[in-house]
Amino acid sequence: MEAVVEATDVRKTYGETVALSGASLSVEGGEVFALIGPNGAGKTTLVRALTGTTEPDSGRARIMGDSPMAVDRSRLGVLPQNFSPPDRLSAHELIAYYAGLYDNARDPDDVLADVGLADTGETWYEDLSGGQQRRVCVGATLVNDPDVLFLDEPTTGIDPAGRRTVWRLIEELAASGTTVLLTTHDMAEAERLADRVGLLADGSVIARGTPTELVREHGGSSRLTIETAAGPDAFADLEYPVDRPERGRGQTPDSVVVVRDIDPVAIATVVDYLERHDLEYTGLTWSEPNLEDVYLALADGTELERTDRADETDDGADLQQTGETA
Structure with a gap:
């Protein structure tokens, strides 16, 4: 099937900052494609390049076979990350205003109902909650x-509740043939909505595939997390591999161990082992890998490298400032 949205080796810099370093992706008709990645990875810049609001330094962006600048704008819907309409218009007036920009627009009341705001149409935008404003x-x-x-x-x-309303709406749009490209930091959102996911890091798409494919390839194994002060050495005789959790799991490294490649039916074996070896524990949690594990496995290293580079720059600046002061 021919791609409806396509980026090929798109590059973009702002001064010395490299926003995109050769990003490529394709989205087929009726597909929901989720773009995930750390802050500063280039997601918004790539969306801007694809929608014609930013011109890439090199590479190619296409929508329905045309340049983003040449495509019929009435066939596109674009929600920027930062979008601030006038505060002193009601929700209905705002929707009606944007509807007035098109020859064959939808009824504003129907649109408000779609986003779960049928009862707030007369409320000024500034008086809506942040979530209602976004809807x-x-x-x-x-x-x-x-x-x-x-x-x-x-x-x-x-x-x-509002998030699920928007999710259902996106699912209905895709089912009716609308092609959707979205960016998100919510892995549950990407896992539920996306037919395929692309992970953008340091300006390029480093992995792409269905959520299931990405989890299978990069998510790791099922695991049993044990809250215990005992270290991995205490589990030397257990038939499963045991180690400390990866960075970013929410526990301090010395408070838990992780038993890997274990099925839920084997949890009793681990409990028996704990009791036979008098190992105290305060909790057990079994989990399968998911898209968050993929994100942590592929993007966390990039985030660490960026943080380390920033720290080195800051340290250098501090040293230079100290020398000048002295």
Whole structure:
């Protein structure tokens, strides 16, 4: 199937900052493609390059076979990450305003109902909650019934119930044939919505595939996390591999150990081992790998490298400042 949205070796720099270093992706018709990655990885810049609001230094961006600058804008819906419409208009007035930009726009009341705001149409935008404001912004991108929809962090600040409303709406749009490219930091959102996921790090897409494919390839094994002061050496006779958790698991390294490659039916074996060896523990948690594990495995190293580089720069600046002061 021919790609509806396509980026090929897109590069973009801002001064000395490299935002994109050769990013490539393709999105097929009716597909939901989720772009994930650390802050500063280049997700928003790539969306801007694809929608024609930023011109790449090199590489190629295409929408429905055309340059983003040449494509019929009435066929696109674009929700920027930062979108601030006028405060002193009601939700209905805002949707009606954007509907007035198109010849065959949808009814504003229908759009408000789609985003779960049918009862707040007369409320001024500034009086809506942050999550309601974001849903109005989502609605503004749908008034022209777009063929291709770009959503940059669409559910940021939306409460869980509102988030699920937006999720169902995106699923319905994709089912009706709309092509969707969204960026998100919510791995549950990407896992639920996306047919395929691309992980952007340091300006390039370093992995892509269905959530299942990515988890299978990069997510690691099932694991049993044990809250205990005992170290991995205390489990030397256990038939499963045991080690400390990876960085970012939410526990301090000395408070837990992780038993890997274990099925839930074998948890009793571990409990028996703990009791036979008089190893105290306060909790057990079994889990399968998911998209968050993929993110941590592939993006965490990049984030650490960036932090280390920033720390080195700061240290150098501090040393230089100290020398000048002295």
